[in-house]
Amino acid sequence: MCGLGTVAQGVVNVLRDNRDAITQRAGREIQLTHVASRSLKPGVELGAAEFSTDVVALCKRNDLDVVVELIGGEDTALDLVRSALENHTSVVTGNKAIIALHGTELLTLARENGCYLGFEAAVAGAIPIVAALTRSLAGNQIDWLAGIINGTSNFILTAMTQEGRTFQDALEEAQRLGYAEADPAVDVEGIDAAHKLTILAALAFDMDFRFADVYTEGIAGITAEDIEYAGQLGYRIKHLGLARRTEAGVEARVHPTLVPKGQLMANIDGVMNAVLVHGNAAGPTLLCGAGAGDRPTASAVIADLVELARGTALLPLDACDSGIKMLSVEETHSAFYLRIPALDQPGVFAKVATMLSERDISIEAVIQREQAINTESAEAWVPIVILTHKVVERVMNTAIAQVQSLPEVVGKITRIRVDQLANG
Amino acid sequence: MCGLGTVAQGVVNVLRDNRDAITQRAGREIQLTHVASRSLKPGVELGAAEFSTDVVALCKRNDLDVVVELIGGEDTALDLVRSALENHTSVVTGNKAIIALHGTELLTLARENGCYLGFEAAVAGAIPIVAALTRSLAGNQIDWLAGIINGTSNFILTAMTQEGRTFQDALEEAQRLGYAEADPAVDVEGIDAAHKLTILAALAFDMDFRFADVYTEGIAGITAEDIEYAGQLGYRIKHLGLARRTEAGVEARVHPTLVPKGQLMANIDGVMNAVLVHGNAAGPTLLCGAGAGDRPTASAVIADLVELARGTALLPLDACDSGIKMLSVEETHSAFYLRIPALDQPGVFAKVATMLSERDISIEAVIQREQAINTESAEAWVPIVILTHKVVERVMNTAIAQVQSLPEVVGKITRIRVDQLANG
Numbered sequence: 109m110c111g112l113g114t115v116a117q118g119v120v121n122v123l124r125d126n127r128d129a130i131t132q133r134a135g136r137e138i139q140l141t142h143v144a145s146r147s148l149k150p151g152v153e154l155g156a157a158e159f160s161t162d163v164v165a166l167c168k169r170n171d172l173d174v175v176v177e178l179i180g181g182e183d184t185a186l187d188l189v190r191s192a193l194e195n196h197t198s199v200v201t202g203n204k205a206i207i208a209l210h211g212t213e214l215l216t217l218a219r220e221n222g223c224y225l226g227f228e229a230a231v232a233g234a235i236p237i238v239a240a241l242t243r244s245l246a247g248n249q250i251d252w253l254a255g256i257i258n259g260t261s262n263f264i265l266t267a268m269t270q271e272g273r274t275f276q277d278a279l280e281e282a283q284r285l286g287y288a289e290a291d292p293a294v295d296v297e298g299i300d301a302a303h304k305l306t307i308l309a310a311l312a313f314d315m316d317f318r319f320a321d322v323y324t325e326g327i328a329g330i331t332a333e334d335i336e337y338a339g340q341l342g343y344r345i346k347h348l349g350l351a352r353r354t355e356a357g358v359e360a361r362v363h364p365t366l367v368p369k370g371q372l373m374a375n376i377d378g379v380m381n382a383v384l385v386h387g388n389a390a391g392p393t394l395l396c397g398a399g400a401g402d403r404p405t406a407s408a409v410i411a412d413l414v415e416l417a418r419g420t421a422l423l424p425l426d427a428c429d430s431g432i433k434m435l436s437v438e439e440t441h442s443a444f445y446l447r448i449p450a451l452d453q454p455g456v457f458a459k460v461a462t463m464l465s466e467r468d469i470s471i472e473a474v475i476q477r478e479q480a481i482n483t484e485s486a487e488a489w490v491p492i493v494i495l496t497h498k499v500v501e502r503v504m505n506t507a508i509a510q511v512q513s514l515p516e517v518v519g520k521i522t523r524i525r526v527d528q529l530a531n532g
Numbered sequence: 533m534c535g536l537g538t539v540a541q542g543v544v545n546v547l548r549d550n551r552d553a554i555t556q557r558a559g560r561e562i563q564l565t566h567v568a569s570r571s572l573k574p575g576v577e578l579g580a581a582e583f584s585t586d587v588v589a590l591c592k593r594n595d596l597d598v599v600v601e602l603i604g605g606e607d608t609a610l611d612l613v614r615s616a617l618e619n620h621t622s623v624v625t626g627n628k629a630i631i632a633l634h635g636t637e638l639l640t641l642a643r644e645n646g647c648y649l650g651f652e653a654a655v656a657g658a659i660p661i662v663a664a665l666t667r668s669l670a671g672n673q674i675d676w677l678a679g680i681i682n683g684t685s686n687f688i689l690t691a692m693t694q695e696g697r698t699f700q701d702a703l704e705e706a707q708r709l710g711y712a713e714a715d716p717a718v719d720v721e722g723i724d725a726a727h728k729l730t731i732l733a734a735l736a737f738d739m740d741f742r743f744a745d746v747y748t749e750g751i752a753g754i755t756a757e758d759i760e761y762a763g764q765l766g767y768r769i770k771h772l773g774l775a776r777r778t779e780a781g782v783e784a785r786v787h788p789t790l791v792p793k794g795q796l797m798a799n800i801d802g803v804m805n806a807v808l809v810h811g812n813a814a815g816p817t818l819l820c821g822a823g824a825g826d827r828p829t830a831s832a833v834i835a836d837l838v839e840l841a842r843g844t845a846l847l848p849l850d851a852c853d854s855g856i857k858m859l860s861v862e863e864t865h866s867a868f869y870l871r872i873p874a875l876d877q878p879g880v881f882a883k884v885a886t887m888l889s890e891r892d893i894s895i896e897a898v899i900q901r902e903q904a905i906n907t908e909s910a911e912a913w914v915p916i917v918i919l920t921h922k923v924v925e926r927v928m929n930t931a932i933a934q935v936q937s938l939p940e941v942v943g944k945i946t947r948i949r950v951d952q953l954a955n956g
Contacts, residue, residue: 125813244555372796372799393659396817397815420844
C-alpha cells in the first residue's frame with residue numbers, strides 16, 4: 109500500500125476488523141505485506157507489514173499481487189500507478205484525478221500487461237457505482253445518469269436550504285466539520301465532481317475518459333434568494349453531474365441544477381452522495397450512500413481487493429469508443445431558471461417575455477414580487493423570476509444577452525439549469 | 533431458457549435490443565440456443581433458437597453453458613434447476629421461492645458440480661442487491677438491512693397514503709393496473725417479501741436460507757386511520773423486510789412498519805423497491821429501482837449471464853454458517869404504535885399508561901382525540917394512540933393482552949412496529 113493517510117488507515121483498520129468475513133468471501137486472506145508513505149503517520153497498527161518511506165521502490169517490487177495507491181495528488185500517484193502496471197502488478201486506487209485525466213492510458217497499460225486496475229473507490233466512496241455500471245447494468249444501454257458526487261458542495265447547499273445560511277457561512281461550517289479543505293476550490297468549483305463524472309460517463313457509454321470535455325460550473329454563485337425562489341417553484345437546487353447519450357453525441361456537465369422536490373435526488377442531504385442511472389432495460393436505479401470518509405472509501409478499496417483475490421475482477425474492456433462526439437454545453441438542451449433584476453416599471457416583463465418568445469423559448473412559470481427579497485438592495489427594482497421550458501443552450505445564451513442589455517435590467521441575470529431527472 | 537412468460541420475453545427482447553453492447557461487455561456473444569415452454573406463447577421473435585415444449589428435456593441436455601429458469605412456481609422449477617445442476621450446467625434463475633426454500637441445497641449442489649447458480653433477478657428486479665451484498669460490500673460486516681421488496685404492497689400503501697384510499701380499493705386499483713395478481717395473497721400477506729428477505733439475510737450474514745424462521749405479517753390490517761395517525765406522529769407506514777444481526781442471534785421479519793418521514797425509505801413510492809444496507813465500513817447504502825417488470829428483471833438475468841460469459845461469476849461460498857441462532861419475533865426489540873379503541877371516560881388513559889409503565893415500557897408520544905376519526909362508529913369511544921420506546925416484543929405482547937382485557941377497551945388493539953432505520 110502506497111500512502112498512509114485517512115483512507116489508507118481506514119483500509120488497514122477495516123481489513124483487521126473484518127478479517128474473518130473478508131477471508132471467507134475472498135477465499136483467502138488478504139495480507140498487507142508492505143506499506144510505504146512519504147511521511148510516517150503514527151497511530152495505526154500495521155501488524156506484520158513492512159514499512160518504508162520509499163513509495164517508488166514499493167511500486168517496482170516484483171513480489172506483490174497488487175499495489176493499493178492511496179497517496180492522492182496527481183503527478184507522483186500517476187508515476188506510481190504506471191510503474192506498477194508496467195511491472196505487471198495490478199493496482200487498486202481511489203485516485204479520481206488520475207483516472208479522469210489518464211484513465212484511457214492506464215487501462216490500456218493494464219490490459220497490455222495483463223493486470224487489473226480497480227477504481228471503485230474513485231467515485232462516490234462506498235456507493236458501488238463502478239460495479240453497477242460495469243457489472244449489474246451490463247445488459248443495458250445507459251441513456252443517462254445524474255449524480256450528487258461531491259459531498260462538500262451538497263453539504264453547503266443543504267445548509268443553505270435548510271438553515272438559510274449564506275454560501276460563505278455554510279462553507280466555513282463545512283471547513284470546521286472537516287468536510288471541506290482549507291482550499292475548497294476543487295470541491296466548490298466542481299472539479300472533483302467533474303473528475304467523477306468523467307469516470308461515470310466513460311463506464312456508462314463504453315467510451316474513453318474525456319475530462320477536458322466536461323463542462324464544469326461550481327456553486328459559489330448560488331444565493332439564498334435563488335434557493336428561496338426555486339423552493340416556491342417546487343424545486344431544490346442541487347449540484348449535479350449529468351451525462352447523457354443523445355443522437356447528436358454525449359453530453360457531460362457539472363453544474364447547479366433545479367431538481368423537482370418530489371425526486372429522491374432532491375432529498376439527498378448533507379454529505380451523502382447519490383447516483384441515478386437510467387438504463388434502457390432496468391429503468392431508473394438510484395444508489396446512495398457515503399461518498400467519502402475513511403471507512404466508506406476503504407469499503408470500496410476492499411471490494412476491489414476481494415474481486416482480485418478470488419479471481420473475479422474485471423479486465424479492462426479491450427475496446428472503448430474513442431470516436432464518440434462530445435457535445436459542448438451550448439449544444440445541450442435544458443430548461444432554465446432565470447432571475448432578472450429589473451426596474452419596477454410597467455412593461456418590463458412584457459419586453460422580456462417577447463424576447464424569449466421570439467426565440468421560441470416558452471415560459472413555464474413566473475414569480476414577480478412587489479419588492480426585492482434582499483432588503484439591503486430594496487430600491488425600486490424587482491427580481492423577475494422565470495422558469496422556461498427546454499431550449500438549446502446556445503439560443504438561451506443569445507436571449508439572455510439581449511435581455512441583459514435592456515436598460516431596465518439593473519444587474520447581472522442569474523441562470524440555473526433545470527432537470528426533471530426523467531426521460532425526454 | 534425454460535419458460536416464455538413476461539420476464540423470459542423481456543430477456544429475449546433485451547438481448548436482441550442491446551446485443552452489441554452486451555457482446556462487448558461479455559467478451560463474446562450470448563446466444564439463446566434453445567427455448568422450452570410448456571405452453572407456447574406466440575408474439576416473441578426467438579431468432580435462431582430452437583423451440584420445444586419439453587422443459588425437462590432441455591435441462592438434461594449436455595451441450596448448454598447455462599440454463600435460464602424462468603418458468604416460475606415451485607415444484608417443477610425446483611426439479612429443473614436440480615436437474616441442470618446435477619448435469620453440470622450452470623443456472624440463472626429469477627425464482628425467489630425456490631432459492632428462499634431450497635437455496636442452501638441448491639448452492640451446495642452447484643458447488644459440488646462445479647457450476648454457478650445466479651439469482652440476482654430473484655430479489656428486487658433490476659436493483660443490484662445480490663451483487664452489492666456478495667461483491668461490493670464484501671469488505672463489510674453487515675449489521676442490518678431493511679427493504680421495500682414487494683412492489684404490490686408498496687403500491688397499495690402509497691395509494692392509501694397519498695389518495696386516502698381504503699386497502700380494498702387500492703388493491704383493486706393495483707389489480708386493474710396489473711401490479712397485483714387476481715389472487716393477491718402471496719404479495720399482500722408478505723410471503724413474497726419473506727422469500728426475498730430470506731435471500732438477503734442469507735447473503736448478508738453468510739448463513740443458510742431460513743425461510744421458515746422469517747416472521748411474516750402482511751398489510752391487510754392497515755387502515756386509513758393508522759396512516760393518518762402515523763402521519764401526525766411524523767411517520768409513514770411501509771411494508772418492510774428487516775434483517776439484523778445482534779449478539780443474541782439474527783432476526784428476520786416482514787411486517788408493516790412506521791418509518792420516519794425524513795428517511796428516504798419513507799419516500800419510496802408506488803411499485804418502486806428499495807433496500808437499505810448498513811455495513812460496518814460503508815455505513816448506510818440505499819439502492820432503489822424497479823423491483824419487477826419484464827425488462828428490469830431481464831436486466832438482472834442478463835447481468836448474471838454476462839458474469840458467466842466472461843468468467844467472473846461467483847462460485848457459491850464453500851462454507852455458510854448453518855449454526856446461526858435465529859430469534860423469534862417475540863425476542864426482537866421494537867418501538868410500537870398502538871391504537872386502542874377505548875370508552876371516552878376519565879382515567880382510561882391513566883390505566884393504560886400504568887400498565888405500560890409497570891413493564892418499563894415508556895411512552896414517546898400520545899394522540900388522544902375528542903372523537904373517533906371514523907365517523908361511522910362515532911359512539912362514545914375514542915382511539916388512544918400511543919407511540920412507545922423500544923421494548924422486547926414478548927413484554928409488549930403481555931402488556932397489550934392486559935390492556936385489551938380492560939372493560940373500557942371496546943375493540944381490538946392495533947399494533948404496528950416502528951423502526952428509525954438507524955443504528956442502536
